[in-house]
Amino acid sequence: MSTELSKSQDLNGLEQAAGGPSRLTDICGSTAGSTMASVSEYYAGKCVLITGATGFMGKVLVEKLLRSCPEVKALYILVRPKAGQSMQQRVADMMKCKLFDRVREDNSDFHEKIIPISSELTQPGLAISPEDVEKLCACIDIVFHCAATIRFDEPLKHALQLNVIATQQLLSLAHQMHHLEAFIHISTAYANCNRKHIDEVIYPPPVEPKKLIESLEWMDDGIVRDITPRLIGDRPNTYTYTKALAEYVVQQEQHRLNIGIIRPSIVGASWQEPFPGWIDNFNGPSGVFIAAGKGILRTMRANNDAVADLIPVDVVINLTLTAGWYTAVHRPKTALVYNCTTGGINPFHWGEIEHHVMSSFKRNPLEQAFRRPNANITSNYLINQYWILVSHKFPALIYDLILRLSGQKPQMMRIFNRLHKAIGLLEYFSSQDWEWNSENMSMLMSQLTPEDRKTFNFDVRQLNWPEYIENYCIGTKKYVLNEDMSDIPAARQHLRKLRNIRYTFNTLLVVFIWRVFIARSQMARNIWYFVVSLCFKFLSYFRASSTLTN
Structure with missing residues (x-):
């Protein structure tokens, strides 16, 4: 890789040493003219194929290409028709999005x-019609493979189909594309989470x-479910397991295709683009x-000191587009892997996140909260179970x-059960640290x-975490829950009402305990009077001390 970089950094000298432009193309895999093109200039006139375009990251990728590379020729997106909604309707709805x-x-x-x-x-050949296959093979210049199942508890067969077999079939289609210059695969930084130090390999x-x-083709689903824990071994779920397999499948094509692999960590809300x-x-x-902001989540098992490796979605997309440009223009001899993470560059910890999320939702409360936001993170299993109860x-x-x-x-117990299941799936990632190499980034x-660097900014050293978390929380309120910011005064009034209810309940509970347990027992009364007198003595002591000091 370092050899390729030195070649690209002094093109004029290389051209003379190599005997002219044609020889330079053989060495670098690109001409001097195309190397000098900026990222947006490279995408001008290009036809791009995007899988997973209707998903979270896919939509941001489509938007960024259209906005920052306005001369891009066409974006072909693979779309799955859903029950009751045609392919055209799904795309039309996506286009109406505020994004x-x-x-x-x-x-x-x-x-x-x-x-x-x-x-x-999930279908052979990705269920693309022969006419569409011919169209794609004739015009596509670059492929961004974003589609995948992101469910951690996906059955292994289904995860294998979506994350591995579909990737194989897309690579097969890519081999037929006459003008393909780069194939960019979106993986995950946790594909190798069974290792503590993860290099860009x-x-x-x-x-x-x-x-x-x-082997799994002939197996019954029940058998596959039973053997899944043994198959995935020291990986926490089928998602990370199948993403590791998909990386290997992509790597096998590195001598026939120009390949780049992006490994984002925990992808969160946008940092800057198209808006915070x-x-x-x-x-x-x-x-x-959201569960914490609504007052539903009160406890979560995590390590306060562990790095919460959040990465804003626009950082991932900016890196993806620039990696596409670099892969197509410089044509590295082997697939380059980019660990798109923040932990080793600009770390932020789960304890800090808890503090800033709670503070943000108290300033900008969610509507109709169940209780006041007051979540607690603990790494102790017994304490966590106590607070759950x-x-x-x-x-x-x-x-x-x-x-x-x-x-x-009744619905609240069902909501809490779903919440506990979701948090349980995250515990593996919120209770430990990883070290990621980010030299390629x-x-x-x-x-x-x-x-x-300004247009496609992925420099996470510039990321201000408290500001980002504040915008993230507001974003969940505005764009996920569709709540109006003008209703914040009413939401704050609701929180004050909840606070008064809590104070009233606590007062009644103390009175109840007094009447039932303390007032009827001489020993309990003696203990109570002893505690009260002790507190009074301490107060008197501090008051006397402050008087002497003055």
Whole structure:
């Protein structure tokens, strides 16, 4: 890699030493003219294929390409028709999203560049029609493979189909593309989470993907479910396991295709683009933040001192687009891997996140909160279980009882059970640290012009975490829950009401304990009087001390 960098940094000298432009093309895999092109200039006139374009990251990728590379020729997106909604309807709904407001202001006809292709990742050949295959093979210049299942508890067969077999089939299609210049695969930084130090390399797969696929074909789903824990070994779930297999599958094509692999960590709301705090789902930390803001989540098992390796979605997309440019222009001899993480560059810890999330939701409360935001992070299993019982299950039972008595359907216990399951899936990632090498990320940044560094900024050293978390929380309120910021005064009033209810309840509880336990027992009364007198003596002592000091 360092050899390739030195070649690209002094093109004129190389051209003379190599005997002219044609020889330079043989060495670098690109001409001097194309090397000098900026990122946006490279994408001008290009046809791009994007999988997973209707997902969180895919939408941001589409928006960024349209806004920052306005001369891009066409974006072909693979779309799966859903029950009751055609492919065209899904794309039309996506285009109405607030995410595309800035693009809409610049070009109201931007949707004309988006060409949907009917596809289904679970079907042979991705269920792309022969006519569409011919069309794609004739025009596509670069492929961004973002599609994957991100469910941690996905059954192994299904995760294998979506994350590995679909990747194989897309690579097969890529081989047929006449003008393909780069194939960029979106993986995850946790594909090798069974290691503590993770370099920007493809590690040997836990099993040969082809053999695993052949073995599972004849197995009953029940058998596969039973053997899954033994298959995934020291990885926490089928997601990380199948993403590791997919990386190996992609790497096998590195001598026939120009390949780049992006490994983001925990992808969160946008940092800067197209505006701060954009998020459209409950996945990952977003659902946890909302549950805490609503007062539903009161405890979570995590290590306060562990690094919370959040990465803003726009950082991932900016890195992805620049990696696409670098891969196509410089044509590295082997697939380059980019660990897109923050922990080793600009670390932020789970304890800090808890503090800033709580502070943010107290300043900008969510509407109709169940309780005041007051979550607690602990790494102790017994303490966590105690708080789950006292602050989750007990209030849920009381609330459901009230709903039953009022003739409504109980729901709070069901909500808490789903919350506990989601948090349980995150515990592995919130209780430990990893070290990621990010040399390729730094190298790529050094290859950009000052203008490209601004337009496609992925320098996480500039990230201000408290400000980012504040915008993230506001983003969940505005874009996920669709709450109006003008209603914040009413939401604050609701929190004050909840506070008064809590104070009243605590007062009544103390009175109840006094009447039932203390007032009827001489020993309890003696203990009570002793504690009160002791407190009074301490107060008198501090008052006397302050008087002498004055």
